[in-house]
Amino acid sequence: MTNSERPWGYRENTHGKSPDWQLHADTASVRAGLARSGFGETGEALYLTSGFTYESAEEAVASFADETDHYLYSRFHNPTVSIFEKRLAALEGAELCVATGSGMSAMFASIACLVSQGDHVVASASMFSSCYVVLAEILPKWGVTVEFVKGSVKADWEKALSRPTKAVFIETPSNPMLEIVDIAMVSELAHKVGATVIVDNVMASPILQKPLQHGADVIMYSATKHIDGQGRVLGGAILGSADYINNHLQPFTRHTGPNLSAFNAWVLLKSLETIGMRVERMNSNAQAVAEFLSAHPKVEAVNYPGLKSHPGYAINSRQMSGGGTTMSLTLKGGQKALFAAMNKLVVIDISNNLGDSKSLITHPASTTHRRLAPEIREDLGITDSLARLSVGLEHSTDLIKDLEQALQ
Numbered sequence: 001m002t003n004s005e006r007p008w009g010y011r012e013n014t015h016g017k018s019p020d021w022q023l024h025a026d027t028a029s030v031r032a033g034l035a036r037s038g039f040g041e042t043g044e045a046l047y048l049t050s051g052f053t054y055e056s057a058e059e060a061v062a063s064f065a066d067e068t069d070h071y072l073y074s075r076f077h078n079p080t081v082s083i084f085e086k087r088l089a090a091l092e093g094a095e096l097c098v099a100t101g102s103g104m105s106a107m108f109a110s111i112a113c114l115v116s117q118g119d120h121v122v123a124s125a126s127m128f129s130s131c132y133v134v135l136a137e138i139l140p141k142w143g144v145t146v147e148f149v150k151g152s153v154k155a156d157w158e159k160a161l162s163r164p165t166k167a168v169f170i171e172t173p174s175n176p177m178l179e180i181v182d183i184a185m186v187s188e189l190a191h192k193v194g195a196t197v198i199v200d201n202v203m204a205s206p207i208l209q210k211p212l213q214h215g216a217d218v219i220m221y222s223a224t225k226h227i228d229g230q231g232r233v234l235g236g237a238i239l240g241s242a243d244y245i246n247n248h249l250q251p252f253t254r255h256t257g258p259n260l261s262a263f264n265a266w267v268l269l270k271s272l273e274t275i276g277m278r279v280e281r282m283n284s285n286a287q288a289v290a291e292f293l294s295a296h297p298k299v300e301a302v303n304y305p306g307l308k309s310h311p312g313y314a315i316n317s318r319q320m321s322g323g324g325t326t327m328s329l330t331l332k333g334g335q336k337a338l339f340a341a342m343n344k345l346v347v348i349d350i351s352n353n354l355g356d357s358k359s360l361i362t363h364p365a366s367t368t369h370r371r372l373a374p375e376i377r378e379d380l381g382i383t384d385s386l387a388r389l390s391v392g393l394e395h396s397t398d399l400i401k402d403l404e405q406a407l408q
């Protein structure tokens with residue numbers, strides 16, 4: 001193409017300069033992965049395209065043979081999705097990232113790409129219910145055995161990890177019980193029997209906990225939660241080593257198609273620019289709310305890893321920089337008192353999402369964790385009198401006032 005045929009203002013090579021030092025996470029979350037087009041736009045471009053064109057038939061051949069870095073098809077790669085993946089990988093300190101359309105597609109792909117019939121998987125039982133369904137019902141249909149342990153009990157892990165194991169799946173803090181699993185302890189045991197350790201880091205977010213630094217191999221996210229954090233889009237991500245991503249995950253995801261849309265990637269990569277500030281504020285708000293609730297006479301119990309009374313407090317303080325944005329609680333009057341209080345809230349919304357800028361309260365037993373058998377819910381502590389509270393970006397004084405008037 002000659003210059004005169006180019007659109008007005010279009011130039012080659014406006015990709016910007018790259019620093020030769022390791023960027024701080026705050027900087028990476030604003031700049032990592034930036035790939036400007038020839039227009040030199042400030043805000044990242046949205047490449048809403050399913051396919052890509054080639055200069056020649058030979059270029060198409062070379063591209064499909066992986067001999068060029070040409071984009072092929074948005075089920076495999078898309079420039080906007082790539083910016084999001086690179087930015088999240090830089091923030092996490094992971095070699096590579098693959099973005100997916102939801103947290104559940106990330107969870108499923110992260111483990112399905114590893115296991116075959118006859119393989120053994122170990123998981124901590126306290127977790128988001130759809131993840132539980134994948135492990136307890138879907139994988140066993142395909143001949144994978146999944147053993148559940150109490151994630152906070154070392155002896156349970158030692159027993160389960162005394163034989164060859166393909167993968168270990170943990171969620172810490174867990175949703176909605178906020179159970180803490182010692183990532184370093186489990187990773188050490190798991191690696192001795194050849195297992196890949198996958199951490200669902202949704203509740204902690206990439207800001208408060210870096211599982212790879214504690215020995216885990218793979219991290220999965222629901223980007224719907226803190227990464228978007230503004231109630232707009234669904235998304236997911238899987239992060240790990242180049243070996244895991246290139247040799248296990250990509251061969252699975254390229255053909256099964258759980259990919260993230262370019263539009264949602266564009267929303268999410270802009271969200272990454274503010275995630276540090278948002279999560280830090282949500283975390284300090286949650287700490288203030290948890291302290292208020294735990295001292296309130298009508299509150300029976302508060303599960304929040306930022307409180308010294310939490311059984312996982314010491315381990316959590318080692319692996320997470322804060323108690324997080326979410327807690328669960330029970331009231332003295334049981335479900336009746338809880339529903340009455342929830343209905344009186346005027347700032348906090350009743351909604352089953354979490355990690356949002358708006359504070360949200362939900363009743364897991366009848367909503368998010370309804371799908372679990374009653375005895376499993378009972379075992380996990382998800383009783384009819386339990387509420388989960390996700391603390392947002394409102395001022396903590398308003399949240400406390402709202403809870404105070406609702407508990408009257």
Ligand SMILES: *Cc1c(COP(=O)(O)O)cnc(C)c1O
Pocket residue numbers: 102103104105107128130131171175200202203221222223224225234235236
């Ligand atoms: C929400 C959630 C998921 C699933 O994410 P989606 O984006 O809703 O598919 C997985 N794990 C945890 C801990 C979650 O809270």
